[in-house]
């Protein structure tokens with residue numbers, strides 16, 4: 001400690017004040033960014049900013065010592081380092097199959113690995129024969145289906161209104177608002193899907209506002225695409241008497257790549 005104080009005396013005192021000011025800036029800036037939802041408290045950035053802030057304020061105390069402030073700064077450093085270490089160890093253990101990783105990137109918007117792992121652990125992969133219904137019009141939906149290979153017919157009042165090729169969500173409208181299904185979704189080919197029960201999905205997002213918002217955004221975007229495509233079909237039908245809206249627009253309206261380049265099928 002004496003050595004530190006002796007070394008500190010050789011430096012201009014303004015330097016310590018500057019360190020303190022920058023530290024305060026880091027403290028306030030990181031908290032502001034967190035509250036403004038610009039950064040997440042669950043990543044590395046927030047504890048790293050806090051670590052920097054506390055280290056700088058601690059440095060400033062060398063010339064203006066205050067015991068209580070020193071205790072706070074040291075505690076902050078220990079807590080930040082502890083949190084980052086815990087996160088690193090937890091992340092290092094996470095593994096995904098190639099299929100899970102591809103789905104995480106292309107359908108789940110690169111969902112945070114820990115959350116995605118929890119989700120996959122609560123979901124099941126199902127290989128479905130043609131003709132199987134995932135959801136039935138007018139009935140409650142108990143799971144979100146992520147169609148990863150194959151295709152589904154969407155049937156309303158007994159009439160096929162479109163065919164959705166993989167990758168796509170099925171049942172997302174009911175999952176979003178809890179209402180009964182607006183159509184029946186029936187596998188047209190041998191289809192591979194990830195089935196995520198609604199209760200399990202709720203358990204994953206419980207208390208995790210950022211994940212809830214991210215997933216709601218993904219499902220809303222998928223719904224918007226489907227509505228846009230349905231509108232196109234209606235417009236073309238009204239204009240020409242033909243009901244085809246053309247294929248989905250990969251990369252624009254739905255993820256660019258699936259497990260295989262599934263041919264887009266007109267509705």
Ligand SMILES: Nc1ncnc2c1ncn2[C@@H]1O[C@@H]2COP(=O)(O)O[C@H]2[C@H]1O
Pocket residue numbers: 135141154161162164169170171172173174175180181182183184185226227229230
């Ligand atoms: N016009 C449409 N185009 C594509 N998919 C649809 C369309 N209408 C309904 N679906 C899908 O069929 C599902 C039926 O259950 P949901 O209403 O929960 O969610 C619906 C969508 O996933």
